[in-house]
Amino acid sequence: MPGTGAICAASWRPYATAFPRASSNTGERRPAALVADGPSVVLGVRDSAQAQLRWLEQQQPEYLMTYPSIAAELAKLVIAEGNRLAHLREVRTLGEVLTPEVRALCRQAWAVPATDAYSAEEVGYIALQCPQHEHYHIQAEGVLVEILDDEDQPCAPGQLGRVVVTSLHNFALPLIRYELGDYAEPGEPCACGRGLPVLRRVAGRVRNMLVTAAGERYWPTFGTRSPALYASIRQCQFAQIEYDLVEARLVTAAVLPAAQEDGLRALILSRLPPGFRLNFAYREEIARSAGGKYEDFVCEIPARVTGGSR
């Protein structure tokens, strides 16, 4: 049997105290209401990955609920140092986009699946990953979700659009057709038998989109959590600071050798439109957002210039 905590969660909320004093959860503070009752403990999200892993070793959880970026950091430590969470059965993620790279890291580190939940502070859970697939079922009993194109028409399956939500049970502060700033893609009905509508994927936020000088937007992917490519990089973030310039912010033990920088530059530029330039900037750390989230890519060209909603 595992130790005291069957469920471990990371949280940015004030009651989530820092290592080594984590909070036990009961009643309304229980973070893992999606699963059967059981003991749970919470640690603040701002502790280092090393401190979080030491704490998790003490707790020996069966389930770990955290942001994908933290799951990736923990998994990379475990891959480098060996698995010390022998009881772990599943990683549950929320708060950020769960990428295929993070799923692969969880499988490599612990041989467990990562299961994602799509939620927002304003309306709570929006869609949960299907137990049999990697797509999501919209929680249609509690929230009406529309995926709309540029003409405010519903998107077809496979078409990416803006997420617009209407909360069905919030009588204190009704939210009607509220635009979250996220993008997602509807999917075909699921073969699992659940009748709830499907989201094929949740793509991310407008502020995390690259914008070209012509005004086109998309989410760049750099494979930033690939352990083979980025073994010597503890943290990295890419920021678009001009229409043709991306800054790669790296946290490393030492400045990368020129050959490695050149290789990384070639890889990153191959994933950007032609004509882009890349600068390197070495940092002590890359801060999380006010909500404790971590962003792989952020567009720092002001929204009033690019016409974005955030």
Ligand SMILES: [Zn+2]
């Ligand atoms: Zn399903």
